[in-house]
Amino acid sequence: MLTIGQLAAYAGVTVRAVRHYHQIGLLPEPERDTSGYRKYGAPAVVQLIKIRTLADAGVPLAQVGRMLEADPATFAEAVERIDAQLRDEIDRLAASRRQVARLTAGDSLVLPPPVVAYLDRLREIGTSDRILAGERDGWILIAARWPDQVLEWMPDKMAQLDDPRVVRLYQLLSEIVDADVVDDPRVTEVVDLMVELAEQAEAAGVIDVHETGQDDDISFALLDDLADAADKRAERIRELMRERGWDGWTRTQRVKEPPG
Amino acid sequence: MLTIGQLAAYAGVTVRAVRHYHQIGLLPEPERDTSGYRKYGAPAVVQLIKIRTLADAGVPLAQVGRMLEADPATFAEAVERIDAQLRDEIDRLAASRRQVARLTAGDSLVLPPPVVAYLDRLREIGTSDRILAGERDGWILIAARWPDQVLEWMPDKMAQLDDPRVVRLYQLLSEIVDADVVDDPRVTEVVDLMVELAEQAEAAGVIDVHETGQDDDISFALLDDLADAADKRAERIRELMRERGWDGWTRTQRVKEPPG
DNA sequence: CTTGACCCTGACGCTGCGTCAACCCTGCAT
DNA sequence: ATGCAGGGTTGACGCAGCGTCAGGGTCAAG
Numbered sequence: 001m002l003t004i005g006q007l008a009a010y011a012g013v014t015v016r017a018v019r020h021y022h023q024i025g026l027l028p029e030p031e032r033d034t035s036g037y038r039k040y041g042a043p044a045v046v047q048l049i050k051i052r053t054l055a056d057a058g059v060p061l062a063q064v065g066r067m068l069e070a071d072p073a074t075f076a077e078a079v080e081r082i083d084a085q086l087r088d089e090i091d092r093l094a095a096s097r098r099q100v101a102r103l104t105a106g107d108s109l110v111l112p113p114p115v116v117a118y119l120d121r122l123r124e125i126g127t128s129d130r131i132l133a134g135e136r137d138g139w140i141l142i143a144a145r146w147p148d149q150v151l152e153w154m155p156d157k158m159a160q161l162d163d164p165r166v167v168r169l170y171q172l173l174s175e176i177v178d179a180d181v182v183d184d185p186r187v188t189e190v191v192d193l194m195v196e197l198a199e200q201a202e203a204a205g206v207i208d209v210h211e212t213g214q215d216d217d218i219s220f221a222l223l224d225d226l227a228d229a230a231d232k233r234a235e236r237i238r239e240l241m242r243e244r245g246w247d248g249w250t251r252t253q254r255v256k257e258p259p260g
Numbered sequence: 261m262l263t264i265g266q267l268a269a270y271a272g273v274t275v276r277a278v279r280h281y282h283q284i285g286l287l288p289e290p291e292r293d294t295s296g297y298r299k300y301g302a303p304a305v306v307q308l309i310k311i312r313t314l315a316d317a318g319v320p321l322a323q324v325g326r327m328l329e330a331d332p333a334t335f336a337e338a339v340e341r342i343d344a345q346l347r348d349e350i351d352r353l354a355a356s357r358r359q360v361a362r363l364t365a366g367d368s369l370v371l372p373p374p375v376v377a378y379l380d381r382l383r384e385i386g387t388s389d390r391i392l393a394g395e396r397d398g399w400i401l402i403a404a405r406w407p408d409q410v411l412e413w414m415p416d417k418m419a420q421l422d423d424p425r426v427v428r429l430y431q432l433l434s435e436i437v438d439a440d441v442v443d444d445p446r447v448t449e450v451v452d453l454m455v456e457l458a459e460q461a462e463a464a465g466v467i468d469v470h471e472t473g474q475d476d477d478i479s480f481a482l483l484d485d486l487a488d489a490a491d492k493r494a495e496r497i498r499e500l501m502r503e504r505g506w507d508g509w510t511r512t513q514r515v516k517e518p519p520g
Numbered sequence: 521c522t523t524g525a526c527c528c529t530g531a532c533g534c535t536g537c538g539t540c541a542a543c544c545c546t547g548c549a550t
Numbered sequence: 551a552t553g554c555a556g557g558g559t560t561g562a563c564g565c566a567g568c569g570t571c572a573g574g575g576t577c578a579a580g
Contacts, residue, residue, distance in 0.1 A: 005526065006478075011404065015527090020568055037527055042486035046397040049404050053370045057363060058356030062565070079363050086357045090350055094319030097346045103317060110313045114296035137306045144271065144309050218266075248327050253571055265557065275558090295545055321536070352564055491530055527576065533569080547559065550551100 002040040011048040018048065026051055026065050058086050101130045112147075114154040115139045121158065124165045126136055128174035134230045138250070145219045169193045177231055187233065196251045223250040262300040271308040278308065286311055286325050316345050372407075374414040375399045381418065385427045388434035394478045395491045398483055398510070405479045429453045437491055447493065458512045483510040 021027040022023045027047055030040050047068075054064045059082050067078050111119075119139070121134055143150050160166050169190065176184045227234040227249045238249065248253045268275045271483050281287040289306055307328075318340050327338050344413045371379075379399070381470050383392055420426050429450065436444045487509045488495045497510065507515045 002478075003527075010482075011415070014568080016570085018566060019529095024567095027374075035527080037576080041489055042401065042482040043397070043489055045404075045482060046400050049370055049400055053359075054363070055567095056281065057359035058353065059360075061289060075363075080267065083357060083360050086353055086360065090353045090357070093346055093350045096316070096348070097312075097343060100319075100339055101341050103314070103335075105413070110310055134428075137303070140306050140309055144305075149517035158475065168435055218262075219270075222262075222302040222305060223272075226306070229301055229303055263558075274537080275541085279560095284536095297545080315536090426538060493579080521580100523578105523580090525577085525579105530572085532571085534567100535553080535565100536559080537565100539562105539564085540565105541561085546556090548554090550553080 002045070004038050004040070007040045007044060008049065008056065010045055011052055013048065013052055021048070021051060022060075024059060024061060025190075110140050111136070112144055114151055114158075115143060118154055118158055118161075121161055122170060125161065125170060126174060127170045128178050130177045130231070131170065131174050134183060134227065138226055141146060141223055141226065145216070161195075165193055166198060169197070176233055184233065187237060187240065190237060191244065194237075194241060194243050195246060196253070198246050201252075202254075220248060220251045224248055261438060262305070264298050264300070265439065267300045267304060267308065271312055273308070273312055281308070281311060283323075284321060318342060370400050370413060371396070371403055374411055374418075378414055378418055378421075380420055382430060385421065385430060386434060387430045388438050390437050391434050392493070394487065397490075398486055401479065401482055401486065405476065417468060423457075425453055425457060429457070436493055444493065447497060447500065448499060450505065454497075454501060454512070455504050455506060455509055459508050461512075461516075480508060480511045484508055 001146060002010070004015050004018055008018050018027065029046065030038050033039050050068055051061075053062055054067060055061060059078075063078060064083070067075055070078065080102070119132060119136055122135060127135075136237050139150075163240060172186050172190050172193070176186050224238070228238070234249070238247075241247065241252075242255055243253050246252050262270070263274050264278055268278050278287065282289050287304065290298050290304060293299050299301070310328055311324055314327060315321060319338075322399060323338060327335055330338060330352075345438060354433070378379050378398055380397060387395075391431075399410075432446050432453070436450070450516050484498070494509070501507065501512075502515055505515050506512050
């Protein structure tokens with residue numbers, strides 16, 4: 001006769017596990033000796049080994065009981081099911097690993113490589129870390145909303161950085177946030193530049209709208225909100241822009257006529 | 261400003277998940293509107309997307325917070341750890357699958373192929389299902405205790421079945437259990453056979469002990485117990501065997517002189 | 521007689537939410 | 551004004567498979 005500890009040792013499991021199997025009815029409660037100790041016979045050992053064999057094979061305990069009583073056909077069917085579940089789980093984890101492999105650097109965390117390249121380019125032209133962080137967050141939102149289109153947009157965005165005025169714009173913005181003074185005179189220059197660029201884009205018929213519909217208004221609002229939340233000078237610039245007839249950080253467009 | 265539902269939809273998660281992230285402090289609780297509704301800005305969306313990206317990559321939520329604040333070196337280190345854990349988990353599951361693949365039939369459940377072959381052989385010579393079930397359980401115990409040695413023992417065991425007396429023994433035992441009468445006269449014949457075989461083995465110097473030590477006494481006791489538990493005629497046979505000077509079902513040996 | 525190694529039951533903890541329950545708010549159609 | 555659908559709020563239990571206390575009692579040996 002075995003105590004619970006001996007039984008567990010024989011089958012290579014913990015005492016707690018054996019008690020757990022009792023609780024869920026997988027292993028019948030054995031007789032007790034005078035002092036209340038459980039005492040097990042050989043059949044319990046066999047049963048426990050069977051249980052562990054199935055459990056080690058990845059069978060959920062809830063199904064182990066049924067499987068041990070099943071006829072060969074039902075058994076085979078259950079094995080099939082379990083195997084399919086294991087396959088799925090392995091696939092899921094493998095996908096996770098591929099994801100993890102892409103997390104080597106901070107930037108590539110949530111962003112596709114072309115966007116990371118764009119951010120790197122921004123850094124090269126002297127953009128400050130705070131502006132970069134803001135840009136990164138913005139692109140995170142964009143990549144979440146238009147995961148496919150964003151890849152098409154990147155060549156255009158990248159090309160814009162070849163325009164010295166755009167470079168100047170980012171440098172000005174960097175200086176402004178880094179200086180951190182209340183009424184920075186360079187704000188005016190920024191607004192001039194932005195208006196100039198917007199007007200040129202309008203003339204060329206490219207309003208940075210690409211293929212987004214009205215469903216996306218909320219997304220653009222979020223992007224603008226993001227900029228405003230990042231730095232209060234952003235709000236000031238938007239105000240000045242509105243006075244000049246333009247609205248929106250991300251999707252700059254003509255201010256709609258106020259109704260009435 | 262977004263409600264919790266809009267936020268969740270934007271990031272592709274459930275409302276419940278968002279609230280969970282609040283609870284565990286992964287996502288800061290936002291402002292409330294006059295009626296107590298949470299209202300979120302763009303930064304929350306970004307944060308939520310970052311969280312999901314790491315979580316989807318298999319990072320435990322408990323580590324996500326730290327990782328999002330970590331410097332690149334610490335981050336890379338953490339990524340390494342996560343990847344190792346994922347590898348382990350995948351290996352575990354793959355091993356499970358290999359196990360599951362071996363579970364096609366009931367017999368091979370816990371037993372290595374040579375033992376299954378032996379059981380098949382037993383069935384062929386006309387052994388009854390109940391005896392077979394007992395044998396199977398016995399071999400389960402043996403395979404659990406001596407997983408390596410059992411493979412060495414099988415050729416001998418298999419060869420024993422070429423002896424007509426052994427075949428006769430199993431057939432007699434089968435008839436006895438199937439008949440299920442109290443004082444089956446065939447029991448005598450069984451005992452005669454067993455004694456004959458034991459004496460022959462003794463003469464040949466092979467006492468079926470192989471390389472087991474005294475630590476294994478408990479295992480043999482279990483095996484004998486298993487037989488006794490399976491059928492009460494087993495006990496009767498053991499008694500008769502003891503009268504003839506032999507003890508033990510599995511490791512038959514001379515009865516030790518009673519002390520005193 | 522003490523000590524250490526077991527045994528007992530009962531209960532909480534872990535992961536990442538799903539799923540009620542019971543109630544309040546909002547916006548639209550009637 | 552009313553009703554209703556479809557949001558939102560907190561609180562709490564449930565899941566798998568045990569690990570891990572807590573607070574006892576028991577056994578074998580020195």
